[in-house]
Amino acid sequence: MALLGKWIWRLGTDKGGLWKEILVSKYGGWRSLREEGKVGRGSLWWKDLKEVWASEGWGRSFEDGFEWEVGEGRAILFREDNWLSCGALKSVFPRIFSLSVTKGAKVAELGNWFDGVWVRKDRVGEVSPVYSKLWRCKVLPSALVTAWRVMENKIATRVNLERRGVVVENLVCGLCGKVEESSCHLFSVCEFTWRVWCLCFEWLGVSFVIHKDPLVNFQQFRLCSASDVVNDVWGAIWVGVVSGIWRHRNSVTFDRGVVDALEVFALVHVNVWSWIFAKSCCNSFTYPNWVLNPVDCMRLVV
Ligand SMILES: [Zn+2]
Known part of the structure; x- marks a missing residue:
């Protein structure tokens, strides 16, 4: 189980690698581990990873143990990922999330950083x-x-x-x-x-x-x-x-x-x-x- 846990950790932290690109392309990558439901035709190894995640306390431990490094925000989901200290915006503002038309958008797609301040883009996708x-x-x-x-x-x-x-x-x-x-x-x-x-x-x-x-x-x-x-x-x-x-x-x-x-x-x-x-x-x-x-x-x- 510890070895499988290490793969989950690598999936969340490795910057690149063909193996990771294949997993992201085929199964959705690290985020899809926390999605409930059957894997379908997934490999035995992927099914095992999901089982480890779903095991009591493991998934929570991973989520709490990770700290998001936002960078340019090209890999982090603005509303769904817990990149702010207050928790995922999806959970903090469920009503706004249900009305949002930008579900699944990355941080970089919705704004830019200027001198340490994140500024929202306007509706046409550019900084005003x-x-x-x-x-x-x-x-x-x-x-x-x-x-x-x-x-x-x-x-x-x-x-x-x-x-x-x-x-x-x-x-x-x-x-x-x-x-x-x-x-x-x-x-x-x-x-x-x-x-x-x-x-x-x-x-x-x-x-x-x-x-x-x-x-x-x-x-x-x-x-x-x-x-x-x-x-x-x-x-x-x-x-x-x-x-x-x-x-x-x-x-x-x-x-x-x-x-x-x-x-x-x-x-x-x-x-x-x-x-x-x-x-x-x-x-x-x-x-x-x-x-x-x-x-x-x-x-x-x-
Ligand atoms: Zn006055």
Whole structure:
């Protein structure tokens, strides 16, 4: 039995090999061991492997003993395999699984990894161009993730927390104290946020209309006639504003910080300049240059 167990282990861990390809092709490979039912015309050896798996505790021991190495996600089933610490998504969300039209899809077929963050592909199977633009921005990964969460409406605003079933005593915005704290409100139309955006527009020498949907707002926050490199800096400024607002909101909400639009604006100056400096190795302008004339400085970024 131990020898048969070793074959099961090799079936789950070996990277390749003709013998494994044949088994996967003929019987479905390692996953089919846990499927109940008769093997039919399977070989005696395969029937023995299935018996070992079904023996009391053996199959469970194998499943618990394995840790999935996702890699590019080309070998792991997104919903059926236990590649997350919470268990197979099929079991955790049975209702969603029953409605899913992507049963049997691999992790790589449904999304891509960007800087350690897995991002879902859109319905035509490609990463949305708007997110491609976001990932190109040379910013701190934590700020990038915050911006992505805002665009996906996954950020933990009070309205989103309540939607997830968290008991929230007060839904009112932590910055203006007047309107429910949704993503659209907090990052686009809150009167505090509006002051921060206006300071940025004045600094950049542009007039701009803010769309209430942060994702559309990001798409529109660029210069049509400028190069991709310059627009990547604009994207970094957008990320700087959004992540700065979120940080300020948390400071006011949890650390009794004082609401101050100028403080957020000053942080945008510092953060974006330091990101450009660190990620582009750009030393052709100084911080005072950047504060006084950002548009000219952007043209020096390579
Ligand atoms: Zn507000």
